[in-house]
Amino acid sequence: xxxxxxxxxxxxxxxxxxxxxxxxxxxxxxxxxxxxxxxxxxxxxxxxxxxxxxxxxxxxxxxxxxxxxxxxxxxxxxxxxxxxxxxxxxxxxxxxxxxxxxxxxxxxxxxxxxxxxxxxxxxxxxxxxxxxxxxxxxxxxxxxxxxxxxxxxxxxxxxxxxxxxxxxxxxxxxxxxxxxxxxxxxxxxxxxxxxxxxxxxxxxxxxxxxxxxxxxxxxxxxxxxxxxxxxxxxxxxxxxxxxxxxxxxxxx
Amino acid sequence: xxxxxxxxxxxxxxxxxxxxxxxxxxxxxxxxxxxxxxxxxxxxxxxxxxxxxxxxxxxxxxxxxxxxxxxxxxxxxxxxxxxxxxxxxxxxxxxxxxxxxxxxxxxxxxxxxxxxxxxxxx
Numbered sequence: 001x002x003x004x005x006x007x008x009x010x011x012x013x014x015x016x017x018x019x020x021x022x023x024x025x026x027x028x029x030x031x032x033x034x035x036x037x038x039x040x041x042x043x044x045x046x047x048x049x050x051x052x053x054x055x056x057x058x059x060x061x062x063x064x065x066x067x068x069x070x071x072x073x074x075x076x077x078x079x080x081x082x083x084x085x086x087x088x089x090x091x092x093x094x095x096x097x098x099x100x101x102x103x104x105x106x107x108x109x110x111x112x113x114x115x116x117x118x119x120x121x122x123x124x125x126x127x128x129x130x131x132x133x134x135x136x137x138x139x140x141x142x143x144x145x146x147x148x149x150x151x152x153x154x155x156x157x158x159x160x161x162x163x164x165x166x167x168x169x170x171x172x173x174x175x176x177x178x179x180x181x182x183x184x185x186x187x188x189x190x191x192x193x194x195x196x197x198x199x200x201x202x203x204x205x206x207x208x209x210x211x212x213x214x215x216x217x218x219x220x221x222x223x224x225x226x227x228x229x230x231x232x233x234x235x236x237x238x239x240x241x242x243x244x245x246x247x248x249x250x251x252x
Numbered sequence: 253x254x255x256x257x258x259x260x261x262x263x264x265x266x267x268x269x270x271x272x273x274x275x276x277x278x279x280x281x282x283x284x285x286x287x288x289x290x291x292x293x294x295x296x297x298x299x300x301x302x303x304x305x306x307x308x309x310x311x312x313x314x315x316x317x318x319x320x321x322x323x324x325x326x327x328x329x330x331x332x333x334x335x336x337x338x339x340x341x342x343x344x345x346x347x348x349x350x351x352x353x354x355x356x357x358x359x360x361x362x363x364x365x366x367x368x369x370x371x372x373x374x
Contacts, residue, residue: 039337041266041357050361076276167358174360181302 004057006066019138022239037159043171053077068175078185091177097204126156179213189249255372258301262310289313297325314352319349330371
């Protein structure tokens with residue numbers, strides 16, 4: 001069983017460095033696609049999805065923005081299973097119901113402002129910040145954290161500049177979750193892993209999950225105690241969750 | 253009848269993705285591809301595609317030079333140039349070379365299909 005993974009925004013080729021070996025031990029060979037920040041001419045979601053589909057993997061997976069890529073890939077070329085990690089079930093146009101600004105332009109302005117605050121004078125300062133934000137810490141997580149940054153003019157910065165980030169956000173904006181879920185191959189097993197919700201948005205999220213359940217007859221929702229980045233938050237436990245689901249769906 | 257398209261693009265991932273996505277559309281048939289501008293004229297002489305989707309920045313012949321060479325080898329072929337930006341002198345250069353349309357690489361794929369079909373009719 002080969003599983004191709006598209007990371008969440010900011011994640012890179014080592015995103016599954018911690019859980020990949022656990023997946024492999026249980027019979028799932030994972031390949032993480034490198035988003036190629038700073039080296040890509042197009043961030044159109046359909047083209048990213050095409051790359052994931054072109055791997056010919058048995059199953060696709062993605063986190064957050066990457067889950068949207070994985071869902072579109074499943075529409076392009078049917079896998080035997082699809083794993084959505086806290087994403088892919090909601091359109092960016094619906095983010096306002098989950099606490100994001102109402103319009104795309106407001107979201108772009110907000111994300112550029114946040115991006116502007118992500119700068120550290122040294123690698124040590126950056127790692128200290130990430131460690132303070134991380135629910136867990138080990139060497140593999142440190143490796144992932146280091147990959148997720150670049151050095152420029154004496155500062156430690158995100159892997160993409162603000163303009164590229166804006167281009168990615170605008171490319172994501174066209175993702176229509178309802179239409180995508182409706183267009184998935186009939187009978188496709190889909191695992192949706194949901195992170196811990198913010199209490200004030202629980203009702204909106206429930207409505208979105210009902211829509212997922214109605215659109216995906218063979219869908220499974222697993223609620224986990226984790227921040228939005230469930231790969232980071234759960235670590236090896238996520239690998240077990242995914243493999244257990246693959247086994248339960250007789251895909252492995 | 254599907255528009256016969258050749259893709260000239262040095263980025264392997266991008267080229268293969270385009271081949272995959274076009275392969276899923278009835279309006280378009282990818283008949284061949286090349287990874288350098290140098291290979292494009294021979295490819296087009298042999299296949300005589302309706303449309304060539306041509307990257308601009310490539311090793312060897314750039315998009316403009318490759319466009320001239322392709323049109324010499326396959327005069328009825330229409331060239332659509334793919335660029336990373338729209339506001340460069342490169343765009344003028346490819347039109348001067350004979351390209352009929354120019355699109356940026358970050359276009360939605362549906363629009364890319366429409367552009368290819370329209371180019372074939374031009």
